[in-house]
Amino acid sequence: MSKLDKYQTLIIFMAMPLGLLFGQVRIVEQYADNFVTPFLFVMLFGAFLNIPLKDYRKAFTNIRFSITTVLINFAWTPILVWLLGKLFLSNSPIMQIGFIMLMVTPCTDWYLIFTGMVKGNVPLSATVLPVNLVFQVVLLPVYLLIFAGASGTVNIQDVITSVIIMLILPFSLAQLGKFLLNKTQECDKKEKVFGMFGSLQTILLAMAIMAMFASKGRNLLASLNVVAVLLIPIVLFYIINFILAQMVGKGFHYSYEDTASLTLTTIAKNSPMTLGVALMAFPNEPLIHLIMIIEPLIELPAMMLIVKILLTVRKKRIENPK
Template sequence: MSLAERLQGLLVAAAALVGLGTGLALPIGPAAEHAVLPALLVMLTAVFVQMDAAHVGEVRRAKTLVATSLVLNFVFTPALAWALGAGLLGGEPDLRIGLLLLLVTPCTDWYLVFTAMARGHTGIAAALLPVNLVLQLVLLPVYVLLLGGQAAMVDAATLAESVLLVLVVPLALAMVLRWASARFKGAAWRQRYVMGPASLLVLPLLYVAVLAMFAWQARTVLEHGTELLALLVPLAIFFVLLPLIATGLSRLLRLTAAHRVTLTMTTTARNSPIALAIAVAAFPDRPLIAVALVVGPLLELPVLALIAQLVRTRRPTPKAALPL
C-alpha cells in the first residue's frame, strides 16, 4: 500500500479544509460548482478502466462467500441504513439520504488494497467488483425511492438519468478504452499507457472534487456543521457492526481465513466516490446531501486500515527440517 493510499483519509480531510477556507475567503463558489461533477466522472472512468471482467469466473469457486456478501451488501445493509437513518436522523432528511446513498453502495475500488493488506483472497475480491457495480447500478434508484421515502423528494426519471450519467457513461467509456487500447496496441501497451496512468489519476481527482465541492458549498457547511456531526453516530455503528457480523457469519459458515478476510472487507468498505457523484447529479439543489457523503470516508478509511490489521491472516510458518 503506497504512502498516498495510507494518507488518503488525511488528504481528503485536507482537501475539504482547503476548499472550505478558499470558499469562505474568495468568491469562487460558482466556478467551483462546475468542476465537481466533471472531476468525479473522469475519476470514475479511471476507476472502471482498471476493472477486469475476466475475474468474474472466480466467483463460482466461492459460492458461499459470494452469496453471503451479496445478502449482506444488498439486503441487510440497505435495511440497516434505513433503520439508522430513521432512528438517528429522523429530523434531517438530507443527512438521511446522504447516509443511505453511502451505505447502499459497496466499494468497487480501494477495498482491494485493504483485502491485500489483510492477506485475503484478492482474486475473488476482484471478481466481486463488476458484480457489485452492476447490482448497485440497478438497485440504487430502488433503494433511494423505496427507503428514502419523503426524504428523497426526487422522481424516478431524474434519479435514473443521474445513475445513467454517473455510472453507465463512465463504465461504457472505460470498456471502450480497454477494448480499443488492447485491440490496436496490445495488452502490454494498455497496461503501461492506460491502466497505469489511470491508477495514478484516481486519488488526485477525488481530492480535486472534494476541494471544489467544499469551496462551492462553504457557506452550507458553515451553517450546518453541527448537523453534520450527527452522522458520526450512525456511521460508527455501521463500521463496528458490519465487520462483527461478517466475521461471525464467516466462522459459522466455516469459511477459510482468506475468505473470511475477503467477506469482511467487501461488506464493510463503501463506495463514497460513486455515491458522491450521484448526489451531485441527482440532488443539485440539496448540497447538504453531497457534503454529508464526504464525512463517510473520513471515518471509513482509518476503520478499514484498523480492520485490516485485526483480521489479518497469518502466513503459515515453514516447518523446520528434521535432523538427520
C-alpha cells in the first residue's frame, strides 16, 4: 500500500476545511469553481485508463444489478426521502422540496472514485451511470409534482453537455491512450503511466473538493444552521440505504465488489446537477439553492466513513472467506 492509499481518507477529509479557508480569500473564491471540472475530468480519465475494456463488456451483462440499482434509486429512494422530509422538515415546505430534489438524483461522476477506493466493481458502476442519468432527468419533474406539488424543467442541452464532458470524453481519451500505450514495446513505461494516474486519484479528488468548497466558502460558513437542520434526515438516509444495499447484496449473493458498487451507487448524490435544475425551476427560492451547495458538507464526511466501513468489511471477508 502506497502512502497516498494509506492516508487517502485524511487527505480528502482535510480538503474540505482547507477549501473553506481558502474560500475566504475573495480572488480564490471567485475563480475556484473553474477548477472543479478539470480536476474531475483528469481524475475520471485516470480511472477509465486503468480499467480494461473486457471488464466493461462483462459488466454490461449484469442485468440483475442494473435492475436492482434502478429499483432502489427510483422506486424506493423517493418514498424514503418523502417520509424523511415529512418527519424532519415539516416546518419548511421549501426545505422539503430542496431535500427531495437532492436525494432522488444519484451521483453521475465522482462516486466512481469512491468505488475505486473501496476496491469495488468500477466497470459495473460505470455501466449504470447513463441509466441513472436518464432516469433522474425524466423522473425529477414527476417526483416534484407528486411529492412537492411543483414542477420544474431540466435543461437537456446542459445535461447532454455534462455527460459528454464528464463521461464520454474522458472514457474515449482513456481508450485512445491505452491504444497508443499498447503500441509501445516498453512495458515498464506503460505500467509507469498507468501507475501514475492510479496514484493521482486521491490527490485529484482532494483538489476538486478543495475547489468546490473554496468557491462556496462564504455562503457555507454563513449558513451552517441549515446544515444542522438537514443533518439528521440525510444521515438517516445514508444509514437506511447502506443497510438495504448490504442486505440486497447478501440476498442476491453478490460479491463484495458488486455489493460495494451497489452501496455507493445508491448513496452518493448529484448536487451539481440539482443545483442547476433548482436555479431554473425555483429562481426565487435561495434556500433551495443553498441546500444543494451545503450538501457536500454532510455527504463527503459520510462517504469517507462509508469507505472505511466497506474496507473493513472487505478485510474481514478476505480473512474469513466462506
